Amino acid sequence: MxxxxxxxxxxxxxxxxxxxxxxxxxxxxxxxxxxxxxxxxxxxxxxxxxxxxxxxxxxxxxxxxxxxxxxxxxxxxxxxxxxxxxxxxxxxxxxxxxxxxxxxxxxxxxxxxxxxxxxxxxxxxxxxxxxxxxxxxxxxxxxxxxxxxxxxxxxxxxxxxxxxxxxxxxxxxxxxxxxxxxxxxxxxxxxxxxxxxxxxRNHVQRLKSGSSINERYSQEAIAQEIIENMEEDYYYIIGPGTTTRSIMERLKLENTLLGVDIVHRKQLVEKDLSEKGILEHIREKKVKMIVTPIGGQGFLLGRGNQQISSEVIKQIGKDNIIIIATKQKINSLNGQPFLVDTGDSDLDRMLSGFVSAVTGYRESVIYRISS
Amino acid sequence: MTRESKVRNFHQAKWDEPVIYELSSKGERGILFPEIEKEIEAIVGDGISKLPSNMIRAQPPNLPELSQMQVLKHYLRMSQQTLGADLNVDIGQGTCTMKYSPKINEQFATAPKFTELHPSQDESTVQGILEIIYKLDLFLREISGLDKFTFQPGGGSQAIFAMVSIIYAHHEANGEAEQRDEIISTMFSHPSDAAAPNVKGYRVINIYPNEDGLPDVEALTEAVSERTAGLLITNPEDTGIFNPRIKEFTRIVHEAGGVCGYDQANANGVLGITRAKEADFDLCFFNLHKTFSSPHGCGGPASGALGVSKEFMKYLPVPLVEYDGSKYHLNYDIPKSIGKVRSFYGVVPAILKAYSWIMSLGKDGLREVSEIAVLNNNYLLKKILEIRGASAPYAKGRHRIEQVRYSWDELYKETGVTTEDVTCRMADFGFHMWSSHHPFIVPQPFTLEPTESYSKTELDEYISGLKKVVEEAYENPEIVKGAPHRSVVHKIDHDPLDDPSKWAITWRSYLKKSKK
CATH class of the missing domain: 3.40.50.10330 (Probable inorganic polyphosphate/atp-NAD kinase; domain 1)
Structure with missing residues (x-):
């Protein structure tokens, strides 16, 4: 029973x-x-x-x-x-x-x-x-x-x-x-x-897709895509979340689920960094940052990852932010845009608009960020 | 169906019929041939030893062994266990364009004059069928505005794959194949518009819809770059919403150096109304088994008729059927051709049926097809929105083209009854409502496409069916959740589909997987 x-x-x-x-x-x-x-x-x-x-x-x-x-x-x-x-x-x-x-x-x-x-x-x-x-x-x-x-x-x-x-x-x-x-x-x-x-899982979806790609497979596909495209001279800030964790797991690196880690040449530089720690590490370096929205509400920045402050984001630059999300997660937003709330409204405005998000292996979508 | 109720007291046959291989008994035969007579043997030999050795099987094929009567019963029973356009009001399979396939066209396709043709015959002996292929090409040129069609692809996804191959060949000829490695599509285009490029090795960028259900021009601008190889897009998309800014889409992609391919697998709402040419597409394709009435045939034989503008003719698969003013011939001399995408010339019975269908309707008739399909769809839209728990996300208050992707989300939230449950319960009333509504952005989706074939009475019957099921969902949801009760099979457990060792698509693979 x-x-x-x-x-x-x-x-x-x-x-x-x-x-x-x-x-x-x-x-x-x-x-x-x-x-x-x-x-x-x-x-x-x-x-x-x-x-x-x-x-x-x-x-x-x-x-x-x-x-x-x-x-x-x-x-x-x-x-x-x-x-x-x-x-x-x-x-x-x-x-x-x-x-x-x-x-x-x-x-x-x-x-x-x-x-x-x-x-x-x-x-x-x-x-x-x-x-x-x-x-x-x-x-x-x-x-x-x-x-x-x-x-x-x-x-x-x-x-x-x-x-x-x-x-x-x-x-x-x-x-x-x-x-x-x-x-x-x-x-x-x-x-x-x-x-x-x-x-x-959506019952109907299962009907058609049969061997349905569940969320975990999608996360692994995303991780593979990210890892294949990692560049030698870049430092990678890995934001919190289960989707970003899949990258660390695939690289067999220690990681913090709720924290921010830094990776360089597929090796862990340091984990669970504070804002100050991040800033120290990225000074005068080429940096990319990988973030994922929070399921059901869509916050990319400013919720659950405040270490990634407006100062950090400005240093990295908009073009070096890589967004990753499974399609299941994006669909769960019911059409609501990704959200940013960095505490700096000019920066929020600058980040807003259409962006590309990696959703799988050699697969991405265009989605909107709003502040 | 009583006067009071429009819903039938339906009950489908359930034969519990085994797979035909399981009915096989060793040595059983449909026909026992007489022993060959000595006189004949003296002239032709034993009939086998003269066959070229490479044509003789080392082992006979593993075929089921049954008598004629067993075979007949088997297939009659199977036929009683199906639903389809010839049997029920088949409007629940939106995106598939289930319409009437006139039976006279079936007779043409089964007549010996046609069935006795062989694709290896000399072209001088098959001028009739070559003329039909050529003239269907002419018709589709007129319908699309493009310059040449091939019928080689055996279906829509293969046509998309052929389009992607042409896009690749085009960039290869310009020395840009490596640089241009991205194909853009939209979430509400057919999923194959993303899948086929993926198979070809392209990266795919999909654009999410905005609040109106349409892809934004600004989103496309974000997607294009020097890596753009092309755009593959459906219009109207699977929501039945037409993208009025489609010309801006093709312009932006062209300016970025990309090629524009139009997925017109389902063109049932736009015949004689809009064309690929005027929207500046380079490539397009039509599914003859959707818009042009050739039957779907349970996944084949089908035809994805692929058309190109002049600039892209040099990449078409060979052979092309051409006419020199006196006779029709097969042209293999296309040096930059992408080669073959399927053997011979395509599924010729589908070509013949589509040709006959167009000939019977003419120019005005084709336009009328679309007008009635759109009218039927908007009648249905109004009626569905009156049903409790149903909604049509996006483009509120606006008309749709030939289909609508609806949602049972409200019904689900209020009663726990899902789209799948409604689908199963509809089968109890002899209706079909299918399950594929990718990419599942719309919660609890269902897609209805009434086409031009169904009368108002039939549409009303289907609506009554839905109303009845919804009534049950609110009053006694267990009936709906436990459905079907009067159909061939009960609910299927889908989990084994996740495990390849649990399923097989042929008897041979079943034997292999189960090690029998």
């Missing part, structure tokens, strides 16, 4: 309707409640669970007490196994972290969590990629790529995964922005890491 874990962040999303741009921190939560915010996570989670009731006899549902799962699950007529304990009405990120740890120890096959970017970070911090997880979108901020497109789809995808219909996994970005800065109008997003989610 398959085991399904469920964690609800009961307060996720409460800040949204009352205009608070997030619900991180006790003070903000109190403020949200004062403004009349009602919990939305439970109602949205019910929509997910309704999609799973037909599997009642095939899965064991394990969840936390009360508002963190038990209540909603029982409301759906399901009979969960309850673990842990909480202080009802006063749950904190610690509870999410604790719950995911315990569910990991119980070896659940899939962990469903209802929340937003803060919740995703808590899960990431406690179990990382050790568990297969899937987000039910109920938060205010949802910059991460770990959620299904709506609660019903979360239920369907969970069912497909537990029934073995969906077998592939994908590393999806965990992003978050600094809420406090955001409230004062500054968007500063950070890429925290990746969570493993079930990868629902």
């Amino acid at each position: 398959k085991k399904l874990g469920l964690i609800i962040n009961p307060i996720a999303g409460m800040g949204g309707k009352v205009g608070l741009k997030g619900t991180d921190g006790l003070e903000i939560l109190a403020k949200a409640r004062n403004l009349g915010a009602k919990p939305i996570s439970p109602q949205r989670t019910i929509k997910t669970l309704e999609r799973l009731t037909s599997l009642e006899d095939e899965i064991e549902l394990i969840t936390y007490p009360g508002e963190m799962g038990e209540g909603v699950v029982k409301q759906c007529g399901l009979n969960p196994k309850i673990i842990g304990s909480i202080d009802e009405g006063n749950t904190t990120p610690y509870d999410t972290q604790q719950a995911s740890k315990e569910l990991y120890e119980l070896k659940v096959d899939l962990l469903l969590f209802a929340g937003g970017d803060g919740t995703a970070r808590d899960i990431y911090n406690s179990v990382g990629t050790k568990l297969v997880v899937l987000g039910i979108p109920t938060g205010v901020k949802m910059h991460s790529a770990v959620y299904a497109c709506n609660p019903m789809r979360a239920g369907d995808l969970a069912a497909s995964y537990l029934q073995g219909e969906v077998r592939e996994l994908k590393e999806a970005e965990v992003m978050d922005i600094d809420e406090e800065a955001f409230r004062s109008g500054i968007v500063s997003a950070k890429l925290y890491g990746y969570l493993n989610i079930p990868y629902e």
Whole structure:
């Protein structure tokens, strides 16, 4: 029997309707409640669970007490196994972290969590990629790529995964922005890491393409293309991300998934550099930089790679920026352009317009950058 | 189909029919020939030993062994397990131009006068068919405005490959073949416009569509350079949206030194309305099995009729069919020819059928074909947009040419029912809705192309089918997700297709892979 874990962040999303741009921190939560915010996570989670009731006899549902799962699950007529304990009405990120740890120890096959970017970070911090997880979108901020497109789809995808219909996994970005800065109008997003989610390939696409080229093959094809065209006298700045990582893996070089590394003549010069470090390395050298957009939102620069500052970009020059992205990733943007936010609006404007992005072996596309 | 409901109470045959090789039983024969009589043997010998030795197989071929009646039943059963343009309202296979293929043209193609021809006959004995090939060339010159056609390519992708070979030959003749290593295409052009150049060794640059579904001129400007070998583009693209700035595209590519090839595999909405010449294309091709009514024949035999402007005639594959004022002949004397892309002269039955179809319609008839195809399409567009959960991304509120790429994204988000589910459920009502909508930029895509062949009643029947399925999707999605219920096969597990050891396209490769 398959085991399904469920964690609800009961307060996720409460800040949204009352205009608070997030619900991180006790003070903000109190403020949200004062403004009349009602919990939305439970109602949205019910929509997910309704999609799973037909599997009642095939899965064991394990969840936390009360508002963190038990209540909603029982409301759906399901009979969960309850673990842990909480202080009802006063749950904190610690509870999410604790719950995911315990569910990991119980070896659940899939962990469903209802929340937003803060919740995703808590899960990431406690179990990382050790568990297969899937987000039910109920938060205010949802910059991460770990959620299904709506609660019903979360239920369907969970069912497909537990029934073995969906077998592939994908590393999806965990992003978050600094809420406090955001409230004062500054968007500063950070890429925290990746969570493993079930990868629902488009069913129809599979029909035609048969031996469909999945994202990983595409990444390897891109890596091969980049490596074949690497020039001896250039230093290569490799930005963060799984697509850029595939280049390092193909070169069998150590690398930092979330950091910036420098490569020269297919050898690692230094890894995980700060802005200052990058500037020191590239002074008076011929440099190219390889960056990839963040899945689902399209940021090329200014999110998750702030080390690559406007100063760094100016030194490298627009023509030496190589953009790489799988077509799956570009298609996931639904026609929205790549985005840049370097903090220097003149530079952003200069970077905007049509650019070429490498999408495979001897294959590229023309796509738009907007600031 | 009752008066109240336009949806049929359909149920397809399911014979669970094995592959014909599995029906084989050793020694079984369709015809048992009599022993050769002594008198005859005395004159002609045993009939085999006189054959040139290089023509005699060392081993007999591994063919299935069946009696006549078994063969007949096998294929009749198979025929009951299909859907197609002759059986259902086949408008769900957008981009493929499924239209009526007049049966009289089939009769021409199966008449002994035609079937007894051999491609190695002396040209003086095949003047009739050479005339037909030559005159079809003349027709297509008029339709495209270009100067010479070859019918050698056996389909659209092969025609694209031949175009790319011509582009390569052109740059080679100018000493630029090495420098010009990039071909530009667009995401909504046929995927073969990118795939064929890739096979030829070119780098491919694809342009994404803008909010209107069209490639931007500014994006093309970013794509061209001294490395540009050419542009391969469809217009209208697979969205059914016509690119009104196409002349700027060809100008920009020409100015960069590139060659412009027009993918007109499906030209069903533009006959007599726009031409390759006026848009300044150097090359183009038509699929005779799409626009010109020759049947698709399940992937062949088909024909990609490839046309070129004067400057590129010297690269065409040989032989070309030509006329000297008194007789037709095969011209092999094309020194810069790219050579052969297929044996002999192309799929001649397809040529004959397309010729007959054009002759039966004439100039005005061809234009009317396109006008009705466009009218049908825009009627359908209006009706589909009235269906809950359906949408037509891009070019909102505007008319389309001959087809539309629609989306079930809203339906999917609201009910969890995917395009694939709808496709499977439509089969329960005797309808076909197919699955290829590359490159999958449009979420949950489906592409409908009604052509000129279907009546309003038939279009309404198809629309009723979709409405019925959507109704079920909202009320009882499990019916749709579990479909088909009344078709030949249930859902197929596609995962084995990712593993070459699990599939085979011929019996021989099956035996090899399964080590039998």
